[in-house]
Amino acid sequence: MGRQLNGDGAAAPTRRATIKDVAVAAGVSRSTASRALTGRGYVAADARERILAAAEELRYVPDATARYLKQQVSLSIGVLVTDLRNSFYARLAAGIGQTARARGFSLVLAEDGGSAQTQVELAETFVASRVAGVIVTPASADITTYLCRHRVPVVEVDRQFAAGSCDAVVVADRAASQEVSAYLLGLGHRRVALLVDTSTLITGGERYAGYRAALAAAGVPFDPSIVVGADLEVGAARATAAALLSGPRRPTAVFAANNVLAEGVWRAAGDVGLSIPADLSVVSFDDAPWMSLVVPGLTAVDQDEEALGAAAVNRLLERIADPEAGPTTITMPTRLVHRASTRALP
């Protein structure tokens, strides 16, 4: 039976058991063994018992790759996010993983560091490994185009580049941004800065639109000098924010369009000696763990990353089940959590 002795004198299998091994051990054909093991098709009770016992005994674990090859349907999904060190993406990945597992799927996960180029390279490994579909926070339209061309179902999360031709799960960016901006304006602030991510133009765009709408509604003139773009990296955001905050006509409030930008603002305020909220009000899009640890607590727009992840896998599995259905965009709710980083102007 293909065994050899190891150092301890115990029998150790030289190779993994295959269905053929359990078939001969149980005295049946591979067909019958397969039927018993998968539970599909007829097999006599006593044969089934012998087969199951043999599988157990031989520690048989079916080869999922061989099964895929035959059935042409895999049980893994590709997940591509920007950066796991950013709590937003980590929680998103956690949410995706949990519901995927509950639905019987495993995850092939990769990070792209925000590079559109890297995304399509990784997309190629996804199609090579024949994932059932992919969930991505896109960096450009290229990845979705690539994936669609290869007939792999994809859902965009957080950012949307292929609106109208691909499923997406996003958050009500514009509405939330407008709510925050209106809130700050309502507090009496007239110089409300907006710090957006330069690399995620789409999301930045929606958040920007909400900001503009609030300004318009409040009759406050738009000042382009206080909406600034920063790279998605704390050091860069900090420097950008410090410059913004040290000018002569500095803003009295800043709305940071995501958690790393908010961290940059937080640190920059310290750098230039501004105290929050006395000298500066700040609100963040994304509620990261540190925001409730810090004093004063940071007021933030909370997104339920796990719910986003769950919605994305559910949408993906529906898409796989019905490839012809029209594309759907799911918009998840958002919640403004008030803490202590803002104050009303006299």
Next chain:
Amino acid sequence: MGRQLNGDGAAAPTRRATIKDVAVAAGVSRSTASRALTGRGYVAADARERILAAAEELRYVPDATARYLKQQVSLSIGVLVTDLRNSFYARLAAGIGQTARARGFSLVLAEDGGSAQTQVELAETFVASRVAGVIVTPASADITTYLCRHRVPVVEVDRQFAAGSCDAVVVADRAASQEVSAYLLGLGHRRVALLVDTSTLITGGERYAGYRAALAAAGVPFDPSIVVGADLEVGAARATAAALLSGPRRPTAVFAANNVLAEGVWRAAGDVGLSIPADLSVVSFDDAPWMSLVVPGLTAVDQDEEALGAAAVNRLLERIADPEAGPTTITMPTRLVHRASTRALP
């Protein structure tokens, strides 16, 4: 050629191109196409050109599962961590992913939530998908036992349950813990509490041993009432810490053995009205992002998670290359970063 028209009138492939498709398109056999595509074996220059052109034209992406089946060697590794929402594991996963990708491997990633039971279930999906090896932060010895039994190379990270029979990459827990404890004792503290994770007994054990050693070296008597175990969840840690801090003979310093425990202590100090460092000194094992954001900054033992991850994949690939070599434990250095959460006692 198996095509049909879609709504736009453009030709869209009904199914993915196989090597057979590119072979017929190039007018050669599958064998020759395979040789040209993999770059192994002879093929005439003009034939190679036609084959490559056909592959490009047909957007051929080789089926990695079929290739695996034939070659019996896969290019993916399984990664199993406790909880991606914990920045330690997220960074560890990021580090693993980066070096795996640089080495040509992709990641099958899963979370176990700290459950030993879940770990072995997930390990089974890893063996079913025939990963080349797995990297795990073990919750018990079971997963390593299971994996070894199935002949899949494994390296334990952060925690070590199979010392002596399995590769591992850990941090100098005991030495770092002793350093921190000695530091606190040197500041004049006599009642130094230790908060450890009940579920990770091994790591907790090493960190505990370092604590004991420092106590002994300083001639300070050990008081079991101030070493307490807490579940690895902020709420629970907070409650445990609050109880610890509200007793009559409360500690003047606490050493939290990981970042969630530290967060629990931080919040509990606020809950019971103790100010840091005036009333209480605190040091954390694990340097999470929030610790430098908060005031006062939290003194912490920094582990380089990305380096841990890189070391783990390198070790795993060496193990795969040489299955017979003896098990190796790699101990990574640690760095105490001083901030402002401790003070000397008069």
Next chain:
DNA sequence: CTGAAAGCGCTTACAG
């Protein structure tokens, strides 16, 4: 109820 046969998409000696 069972088994022989075909086939999923690849790669790899081997004969020419």
Next chain:
DNA sequence: CTGAAAGCGCTTACAG
């Protein structure tokens, strides 16, 4: 330099 054939581990009509 090339192609026919075998085979990786499975599943699935189909004939009995």
